[in-house]
Amino acid sequence: MAIDTDKIVHAVMHGSRIREEKGIIPLFGVYLSMIPVEYYNKISFGFERKMGQDGSAEKLLVAAGQECGYATFQGIRSSREWDEVVQPMIEHTEDQIYCFVSIAIAFGWGDLAVEELIPHEKLVVRASDSYEARGYWDAYGKADAGKCYMLRGVAAAFMDLVYGAEYPDGCFQYTAIETFCQAKGDPHCEFVARKAAL
Amino acid sequence: MIINWPEKFARKGHELFLSGLPIALHCHHYNMNLQKTLESSLGSDGTLLLYQAAEESSYAGFTSFLQHHPKINTTKSKLELASTSYQYCGLGIINFTQIEPEGGRIVSPHSHHVTGWLAKFGKRETPGCFFSRGWIAGALAVIYDKHIGYYRVDELQCKMTLARECVFEVVIA
């Protein structure tokens, strides 16, 4: 059975319209929020500016994305909604990654696509119109390095979850770089995740 | 006027919008980790950044919401818009019953940030709702037709420290 992204997107859209009386959105094993993308961009790039250009902010923001991607998608794949909607589409281990990408699209993280997947070895994900790249470009103009820290961490987290050690011991076993970024003027953003050097 | 929020939540291709404003769905793991990263790296500068980012984005968001809904033109209906949008966005429950243009108190019995922080990191020693403080400051500035930064919002007690509810105090900055 092929991965039906539309079906996954539909399930997220449907589920995220449901509120319990506390104003919390519990869906796919996590608590969701809807916050303007402008907020996230102000935080990430404001943080980077305050920390200075030595790369420490970048490292922390990518790590935050990866740790969260790891915990978030573990919650997601352990949820009832995953069992109902997603699990029936999965035939091979690799299919999980395609489902994770569909959920990330449903969350409004960009127009993501898996370009290449070599099991255990390498994942290449492409994004056009990532909100991080767009936000950086709009606020500061052309960047001299990739700016999609959240997506970069998340791409590595997908590999950690599928090919790393059993949860919760597998985080940061993979690492990702951003080879192209629209914030640098590239036609799209591209993330390449591989095994982290020991 | 009651807003039909589900109708305002729309997908255009891969982008999500709430009443015309680009939004993203993120979960408590990411939101709390960002907060912790900023707070532990920059201390009060980091929490100020969280506050100001929330204030600026809620200011821009409410300005846009009210432009889309010109019939919402009384203070009461604008405050109601603020609390229903907070709830619809999964941010929690917020009560604007003791608020005037000069400031006042706001109580929040439940919130995404409190639930998320307690689930992920457990009890805090100090109040931690920096996002909500900024969000309130930005929303009230639009509702009372003031400039951004007009209000200062502090948190007198916080559920993250196991208080019964979060209580915010609004004063003119």
Ligand SMILES: [Zn+2]
């Ligand atoms: Zn990028």
Ligand SMILES: [Zn+2]
């Ligand atoms: Zn609080």
